[in-house]
Amino acid sequence: NAGVTQTPKFRVLKTGQSMTLLCAQDMNHEYMYWYRQDPGMGLRLIHYSVGEGTTAKGEVPDGYNVSRLKKQNFLLGLESAAPSQTSVYFCASGEQYTEAFFGQGTRLTVV
Amino acid sequence: DQQVKQNSPSLSVQEGRISILNCDYTNSMFDYFLWYKKYPAEGPTFLISISSIKDKNEDGRFTVFLNKSAKHLSLHIVPSQPGDSAVYFCAARSGSEKLVFGKGTKLTVNP
Numbered sequence: 001n002a003g004v005t006q007t008p009k010f011r012v013l014k015t016g017q018s019m020t021l022l023c024a025q026d027m028n029h030e031y032m033y034w035y036r037q038d039p040g041m042g043l044r045l046i047h048y049s050v051g052e053g054t055t056a057k058g059e060v061p062d063g064y065n066v067s068r069l070k071k072q073n074f075l076l077g078l079e080s081a082a083p084s085q086t087s088v089y090f091c092a093s094g095e096q097y098t099e100a101f102f103g104q105g106t107r108l109t110v111v
Numbered sequence: 112d113q114q115v116k117q118n119s120p121s122l123s124v125q126e127g128r129i130s131i132l133n134c135d136y137t138n139s140m141f142d143y144f145l146w147y148k149k150y151p152a153e154g155p156t157f158l159i160s161i162s163s164i165k166d167k168n169e170d171g172r173f174t175v176f177l178n179k180s181a182k183h184l185s186l187h188i189v190p191s192q193p194g195d196s197a198v199y200f201c202a203a204r205s206g207s208e209k210l211v212f213g214k215g216t217k218l219t220v221n222p
Contacts, residue, residue: 033209035212040120041214042212042215043200043212043215045210058209059211081198096206097162098160101158103153103157105154
């Protein structure tokens with residue numbers, strides 16, 4: 001009963017390094033989302049996908065790229081990390097008129 | 112421009128009393144609304160939702176009210192319990208579009 005699994009859970013990056021966050025869901029959901037949570041800012045949508053092979057920009061897409069090559073996976077990439085990308089990242093999956101299920105989060109620190 | 116607004120960053124209530132959390136939205140195309148609860152160091156968990164064709168939805172101690180003309184929804188928790196202490200997020204979506212969240216309200220229920 002895994003639900004939505006995020007890998008890794010913690011990561012420290014140096015400015016300029018790149019990394020990929022993996023989100024995997026086992027509920028056969030069409031929709032997947034990447035959010036970041038910062039103090040006082042709530043959950044802000046970075047990118048989302050409404051099906052395999054599709055991606056779309058959210059509210060704060062700059063500095064991030066995503067891919068949805070397989071229905072169950074949604075990857076979030078940082079090509080050149082900046083301190084402003086220090087945040088907690090949440091992945092979620094769901095369907096159009098149902099709730100979205102969230103992963104446990106990835107705490108990323110860029111130094 | 113924030114489409115979902117939670118104007119109260121925090122709310123404190125006594126155990127056993129009613130908690131009322133408010134949310135306003137600006138996009139008249141939103142047709143599905145959700146409330147999530149979030150504990151520290153965990154992912155958000157779904158509480159309750161409401162479709163725009165309804166004005167009320169109830170699930171145990173939780174009731175969501177939707178006032179489309181005022182573009183306002185509220186979450187009522189009766190009776191409030193100390194375990195309800197968490198950050199509550201309001202979210203909204205239009206059709207197959209992105210799911211957007213408010214900044215959250217921190218609820219503290221005092222014993």
